[in-house]
């Protein structure tokens with residue numbers, strides 16, 4: 001495959017398929033994504049799954065970096081997505097690597113300097129592959145009641161009687 | 177309960193009300209209390225309090241109107257919320273299920289913005305055909321009905337202060353801004369068969385205990401209890417029909433089993449909120465009314481107003497825990513006045529608004545670029561954050577409008593609504609003024625970082641069937657009655673002429689009470 005062809009198919013690919021976590025209207029309506037088009041032709045060969053998984057982890061931690069969040073949380077979210085959306089994710093990773101090799105001479109996981117990786121991710125943020133990964137992370141991290149406590153959010157409260165008798169006005173670091 | 181009413185499809189003595197939200201639900205109950213029969217057709221289903229979970233996205237998916245809509249024009253929604261111009265509920269109770277409950281009256285000058293400021297280039301500003309004095313008694317009735325805290329009408333106390341409010345109260349004191357506890361349609365004491373608020377904090381996901389007023393469990397069951405009002409959920413109205421004299425004679429709808437029905441009507445009240453109401457009139461075009469029903473003025477669908485909005489979230493050195501307690505506990509009101517010396521006409525409110533982690537992660541920076549360290553660092557500080565929502569008067573502009581898409585159809589085969597909006601220059605200047613005021617406010621209490629958020633999908637929707645004195649300037653008269661079709665009424669916020677610096681629902685309800693009184697009179701005297 002020559003360079004000219006590959007960049008054309010990449011552009012088509014990154015701007016073609018609709019985005020959003022499977023069945024999640026929210027992701028498309030709220031995040032704003034590329035619109036669907038019929039053209040899904042791809043000439044990319046699939047990377048192997050271990051590589052997909054590793055690359056997605058690096059990508060996930062660049063998208064929403066949290067020191068306090070162990071790798072296993074990120075990994076589960078992106079692996080679940082990769083299982084649901086095999087083609088989109090597989091092809092997306094192949095494209096990401098190709099872009100990375102073109103720009104920086106090595107596949108994405110090998111790029112050690114964060115700002116370099118961010119620049120590459122910024123260049124594909126409007127596309128469906130990135131949109132899906134990001135959507136899955138947004139809901140998987142911030143709409144995940146198992147992780148709320150890490151952020152100091154307390155989630156559902158009606159079953160505890162609300163806050164009327166539970167720290168409603170605790171702020172003590174400002175004085176009238 | 178008395179026998180629940182059941183009316184025949186051929187019964188042409190009923191008032192047919194389309195939509196059961198703040199406007200439609202109120203009209204239904206007010207008519208029922210006055211002995212007037214009605215059928216309410218509501219596109220959404222019935223919910224119960226048990227359906228209301230304390231979970232932002234789960235409830236968003238459960239409650240929202242997600243039928244296809246398209247955002248167009250210069251506002252950022254065209255790109256970032258392309259399929260969701262507005263945030264509206266589909267269900268018995270409409271958007272009164274997820275509203276926050278802030279209930280403020282318009283100020284007298286806000287009914288007279290044209291006389292107050294003169295002609296504003298690029299805007300279609302007009303005076304209302306009613307004055308503050310005309311509506312004042314109905315504001316009082318609405319406050320009583322809705323149980324608005326801290327008003328003369330109810331005599332109930334304010335809701336208790338939470339930490340989020342304390343921060344803003346102290347900041348306002350330090351900067352000389354005016355601060356008030358929000359007058360809320362939320363019970364601060366048990367009232368009207370509903371409990372006092374427990375400060376659960378998920379007001380915008382449906383109040384689990386029914387402390388917040390919603391037509392879902394106030395007006396609607398009260399109307400049904402009279403035996404004079406039949407609610408038909410899962411009934412989407414497609415078209416309003418008229419007779420040879422040009423009077424509304426019935427409405428076509430799809431019932432809960434997907435069957436098309438025609439309900440005959442004596443009077444039709446349209447209350448589908450400001451996108452669906454004009455869309456329905458446009459979809460009801462006929463040989464006699466080629467530009468849409470009630471549209472001789474050409475104003476149906478035009479002058480679409482949201483509010484000049486945006487959000488500001490500050491990060492503070494220590495915990496605030498904004499999520500504890502009512503979603504909107506208080507307001508800064510210093511900028512509500514009309515003072516063109518600030519560089520813009522009309523005013524705005526700053527409403528303290530808590531968002532949960534899920535919503536904040538999406539709204540902090542909407543669009544495809546809302547990721548990266550800036551976002552994750554802000555969210556790591558969730559418990560140290562506080563925020564406000566800007567609610568400013570949005571000018572009516574003719575080209576901001578609801579139109580029908582030429583080819584795209586919804587699941588019922590109806591053309592999809594296109595919501596086109598571009599900010600007027602006044603809006604831009606006002607929003608920037610609000611961002612600057614917020615920076616001042618938050619710095620006074622030690623904010624370490626500020627996030628300015630653009631507008632959310634539109635929660636306040638107004639103006640697309642506006643009132644006017646003259647038939648050539650608007651769609652309905654001062655009673656919300658069509659200038660063209662005498663037995664057709666608009667009973668929701670689409671009758672607004674201008675949008676004011678405060679939330680719309682108290683005014684929607686006050687107008688609905690006033691309109692129902694008028695309709696009952698016309699029915700009793702056989703004028704209609």
Ligand SMILES: Cc1cc2nc3c(=O)[nH]c(=O)nc-3n(C[C@H](O)[C@H](O)[C@H](O)COP(=O)(O)OP(=O)(O)OC[C@H]3O[C@@H](n4cnc5c(N)ncnc54)[C@H](O)[C@@H]3O)c2cc1C
Pocket residue numbers: 194195196197198199200217218219220241263264265266267268269270271272274275276277278279380411412413414447448449450452453456504634635636637667668669670679680681682684
């Ligand atoms: C998050 C949020 C917070 C808010 N907070 C506040 C607040 O604090 N204070 C305030 O004043 N306002 C607030 N609002 C706005 C408030 O919800 C609306 O102003 C109000 O509910 C509008 O009333 P309505 O009767 O015009 O429409 P709605 O209450 O939206 O009711 C319209 C109903 O009509 C139905 N319908 C539409 N088309 C059809 C059709 N063709 N056939 C059958 N049924 C149809 C819909 O399903 C819906 O149930 C808030 C809104 C949001 C989104």
Ligand code: SF4
Pocket residue numbers: 162362372373374375376377378379380382383384385386387388501502503
């Ligand atoms: S804070 Fe009060 S009004 Fe809001 S959901 Fe909780 S109980 Fe209902």
